[in-house]
Amino acid sequence: MVDEPDQLRVLLADQKASRLDEIAEVVAELGHTVVARLFDVADVAEATRRELPDVAIVGLGENNQHALNLISELVKTAACPVIADIATEDHEFVDNAARRGIFAYVQHGSRSELAHALDIVLRRYAEFSRIHGALGRRVIIEQAKGILMERHGINAEDAFADLRNRARNTNTTVLGIAEAVVTTYPLFRANPRPPEAGD
Secondary structure (H helix, E strand, C coil): CCCCCCCCEEEEECCCHHHHHHHHHHHHHCCCEEEEEECCHHHHHHHHHHHCCCEEEEECCCCHHHHHHHHHHHHHHCCCCEEEEECCCCHHHHHHHHHHCCCEEEECCCHHHHHHHHHHHHHHHHHHHHHHHHHHHHHHHHHHHHHHHHHHCCCHHHHHHHHHHHHHHHCCCHHHHHHHHHHHHHHHCCCCCCCCCCC
């Protein structure tokens, strides 16, 4: 059985309302949620702050520069990957968009082709997010283990057991305990020098 893809919060930006409607319908059919539809670059910062999209799709309308400006602003402010949707093959636009940080592009043809292309890219992004999130969680847990090993003179196995036991005893996750250890560690480090008078 194939896992269903994670539901993503999708922000759409294009110059044409009709194009936004078409992409929004396809995104919804794929099981994702459209959280904003934008036309103007000036609206990007507020919309991304308010909606916290997982991914953004920018359609290439009549003005390449407008689409490129939308991509630049989304990459800068949204902290989410941006997918470009182009009607026809446009190597110059794709090169410029890639320099500005797009995650991928899809070439829109028929509705079924668009649905298929978006499905592939959004699944790829969902998988990327799962892997990235797992790696980030592992880094935090490894940092916490290192701190416990240093502070208590124990080995890695015992440090992980300590994290696991504390998680169980406090009805939280190992990651939650690890984050607490990493966050509070600087507060309890020994001073490298004794305090001087007046400190």
